[in-house]
Amino acid sequence: MTLGFAAPDLPATPLFVIEEAELEDWRAGLPATQAAWLAETGFSARLGEAQPMPGPGGAVAGVALGYGSAAARTRGRFHLAAAAARLPGGAYRLAEWPEGMALEEEALGWLLAGYRFDRYRKPDPRDPARLQPPEGFDAARIEAIASGEALTRDLINTPAADMGPAALEDAFFALAGRFGAEASAVRGDDLLAQNFPLIHAVGRAGPQPPRLLEMRWGSAGPRLTLxxxxxxxxxxxxxxxxxxxxxxxxxxxxxxxxVLGLAQTIMALGLPLRLRVLVPAVENSVSSTSFRPQDILTARNGLTVEVNNTDAEGRLVLADALALAAEEDSDLTVSMATLTGAARVAVGPDIAPFYTDADAAAAALAEAGARVADPVWRMPFHAPYEAMIEPGIADLDNAPAGGFAGSITAALFxxxxxGAARYIHFDIYGWQPKDAPARPKGGVGQGARALLDALPGLLGL
Structure with missing residues (x-):
């Protein structure tokens, strides 16, 4: 779905964003009827409050939005999104807001609050509350980020019956077509002929053939591989x-x-880089052709892998894709995967842990994540654990015994x-377990906005 701002030339209801500490002084400057109305209705400027104020003839003169306290705001993000969800449809404009308010974060949150996944139900007939972008604000950039996030959510929220490897390929090619990117696919037994044995092994038991999808966009600039x-x-x-x-x-x-939501945003913004996207698309199913525990598989780059758990399949399909990526020069290679439960145990569902050997890249991602309200956390490529992924009978073990450091050993794998490229790996959850401002329960992107914000520094754009 497309998420956008209201046209700037529409009549719009003014919004007044008020902190709790400033409420008394602000209310004292209002017309007496409005001040009395706010007092009578109990408006206290708590986070998420939205109170319309009366004007002449009963019209709405504006809306007071609560912005709480600094302490309360540390417990969440996208604070105006909670209020946006309570407003009737129409156009709104920010007339007053606290100094230092993260305007881009709040505007993005407002857009994301309008996200609905309605593929399987009747669309909500109500008009959304649309925000006009403030003057001088880069509305196109925020709209591109919101639309990329909406694509990510739509893809995750679609059940597997309608989002199998073939449907994911359709979405992949549709995205490439919208931006004039080149796209290709290797499917089924052609994976063996073209040396993608791990992708084939994991997906061969599925009802649809496994496949490797590839997209290329851009003709100049640094090379980014997702x-x-x-x-x-x-x-x-x-x-x-x-x-x-x-x-x-x-x-x-x-x-x-x-990755596809991020790629859409990159292409929509026209970033001056050469983008390559690789997606191994499979189902890990059960049939007479399923790969087995104790099988030893040979990856694209020649490394052998002992399969000690067929439920540790994500790192197998990524291995072939990363090996392909490593065959070309890249200034930065990034993998994103819902890879391990261990990552969720470590940091919970709200934080995207990432791995990199580059300290400067890690610092840039951490700063960007804080700046754009996309929390990330660096985890270590802890070299002493390399021995845990070396079973002795093969080069690598896909599921070391013992249960320790599961996310770290997956990243080391x-x-x-x-290859030699600068490499960052994200072990994301991809799911919002309960409703939160701008993030309804369901699929959600993680790490993409932090990476997007950090790209200029990481790639010298």
Whole structure:
């Protein structure tokens, strides 16, 4: 879906964003009827409050929005989005807001508050509350970011019956077509002929053939390669997941969805770089052709992998894709994947952990994540744990025994395939477990906005 601002020439209701500490002084400067109305209705400027104020003839003269206290704001983000969801349809404009308010964050949150996934139900007939961009504000950039996030959410929210490898390929090619990018796919047994054995092994039992999708866009500038895990549904394979763990596995392609949303934003903004996107799209299913525990597979780059758990399949398909990426020069290679439960245990569902050997890149991502309200956290490529992914019978183990450091060992596994390029790996969750401002329960992008904001520094744009 497309999320956008109201046209700047429309009549718009003014919004007054008020902090709790400033409420008394601000109210004292209002006309007596409005001040009395706010007092009578109990408006206290708490975060998320939205109180219309009366004007002549009963018309709405403006809306007071609560911005709470600095302490309250540390407990969340996208604070105006909560109020936006309570307003009737129409155009609104910011007339007054606190000094230092993160205007871009709040404007983006307002747009994202309008996101609806209505593919399987009747669309909401109500008009949304649309915000006019403030003067001098880069509305096109924020709209591009919001639309990229909407694509990510739509892809994740679509159930596997309608978002299998073929449908993910359709979405991939449709995105490429909109921006004049080149796209190609290697499918089924052609994966073996073209040396993608791990992607084939994981996906060969699925109802749709596995495939590797590739997109290229841009003719000049630094090279950025994005690799996204596209496991459209994960049963766990022969190491079958219990039902409680399988319930959210339509989101196991969240890495590919996030990469595609980011790619859309990059292309919409026309960033001066050469973009390459790789997505291994598979289902990890159970059949007579499923790959098995104790199988030893040979990856594209020649490394052998002992399969000690068929539910650790994401790193296998990413391995072949990263090995392909490493065959060309890249200034930065980034993988995104809903890879391990261990990452969720470590940082919870709201933070995107990432791995890199480059201290400057890590600092840039951390600063960008804080700046754009996309929380990320650096995790270590801890070299002493390399021995944990070396089983002895093969070069690598896809699921080391013991359960320790599961996200770290997965990242170390992937690093073996990333080559000499500067490499960043995100182990994301891709799901909002309950409603929050600008983030309804369901699929969500993580790490993409932080990476987008950091790209100028990372690539010298």
């Amino acid at each position: 690799v996204g895990k596209g496991v459209c549904f994960d049963t766990g394979g022969l190491n079958l997941k219990p039902g409680s763990s399988m319930g959210l596995m339509k989101k196991d392609m969240g890495g590919s969805a996030t 992937l690093r073996r395939f990333a």
